Amino acid sequence: MSASGGTKAIVAALSANLAIAVAKFVAFLFSGSSSMLAESVHSLADSGNQGLLLLGGKRAKRQATPEHPFGYGRERYIYAFLVSIVLFSVGGMFAIYEGYEKIKHPHELEHWYWPVGVLVFAIIAEAFSFRTAIKESNPLRGKQSWSQFIRRAKAPELPVVLLEDLGALVGLILALGGVGLALATGDGVWDGIGTLCIGVLLIVIAIVLAAETKSLLLGESAGLDEVRKIEAALVDGDTVTRVIHMRTLHLGPEELLVAAKLAVQHDDTAAEVAAAINAAEARIREAVPIARAIYLEPDIYDEAAAAKGTNPAMTPSPDASPR
Numbered sequence: 001m002s003a004s005g006g007t008k009a010i011v012a013a014l015s016a017n018l019a020i021a022v023a024k025f026v027a028f029l030f031s032g033s034s035s036m037l038a039e040s041v042h043s044l045a046d047s048g049n050q051g052l053l054l055l056g057g058k059r060a061k062r063q064a065t066p067e068h069p070f071g072y073g074r075e076r077y078i079y080a081f082l083v084s085i086v087l088f089s090v091g092g093m094f095a096i097y098e099g100y101e102k103i104k105h106p107h108e109l110e111h112w113y114w115p116v117g118v119l120v121f122a123i124i125a126e127a128f129s130f131r132t133a134i135k136e137s138n139p140l141r142g143k144q145s146w147s148q149f150i151r152r153a154k155a156p157e158l159p160v161v162l163l164e165d166l167g168a169l170v171g172l173i174l175a176l177g178g179v180g181l182a183l184a185t186g187d188g189v190w191d192g193i194g195t196l197c198i199g200v201l202l203i204v205i206a207i208v209l210a211a212e213t214k215s216l217l218l219g220e221s222a223g224l225d226e227v228r229k230i231e232a233a234l235v236d237g238d239t240v241t242r243v244i245h246m247r248t249l250h251l252g253p254e255e256l257l258v259a260a261k262l263a264v265q266h267d268d269t270a271a272e273v274a275a276a277i278n279a280a281e282a283r284i285r286e287a288v289p290i291a292r293a294i295y296l297e298p299d300i301y302d303e304a305a306a307a308k309g310t311n312p313a314m315t316p317s318p319d320a321s322p323r
Helices: 003-031 034-059 075-104 113-141 146-152 157-185 189-218 224-234 270-287 303-308
Strands: 240-252 255-264 291-299
Touching: 003 034, 003 113, 003 157, 034 075, 034 113, 034 157, 034 189, 075 157, 075 189, 113 146, 113 157, 146 157, 146 189, 157 189, 224 240, 224 255, 224 270, 240 270, 240 291, 255 270, 270 291
Parallel strands: 255 291
Antiparallel strands: 240 255
């Protein structure tokens, strides 16, 4: 992911959410709407989340140390995971609690034009933020569907902002529906029901975010396209005849570790093998620039021995189904 693209989307979302949070809270004070209170807390939680993403991006740029020799690229994954926790606890659970209380103790909305006006403003602002996130994501998404992009993206920021903005838009529509039904029927229970629906929506989004960022934290391999490019770059058909097995691991969204055992000619000299390994490293870096840490081991391929066991080779395999 382009760092500038991700930052632009985060800043747009942060600006929108801060303005919306203030407007929603003012509307709550004038109307007493629980939907507006839940939505104001939701916007505050989202603002904190965007702050966490910006902090994670800054901390991930720190230089490697002897204690952390591969750097701090995974900090972006950690802070994205914290976002899912904040969204679940602060946004989702608070909204469910507030909705339950409003259903138990409903009261008529006052100054209805405040929540309605603020919700319309918020929908416009969130739509602008969502449009920015979509625009920044499209070049990276390519031909993937949106669900595939969110599931397979190695950089967490844009998927997080996309899901947050989508959740915010749907939540605003739910809040508007709850307020509208409460006004139409004179029954404040509808406002509480709308608040409950917002809480359930936020918890579902938080669970999806947690599952995806957990996978990134555990360590994901390069995508199939990158694996094929690396394989093609490794084999020169002269000294390096084949890839015996290979492992790849994302050390961060824009940093990849490559470790491979390569088959070389049995009669090549040490100098020829060393030159071939150096040339293979250079080809990998040209084909996949994010391959920063590369460890290549030369070996003599034994076809009979390989036939006896399973091939532990590539991760992922070209035949494997993408997750």
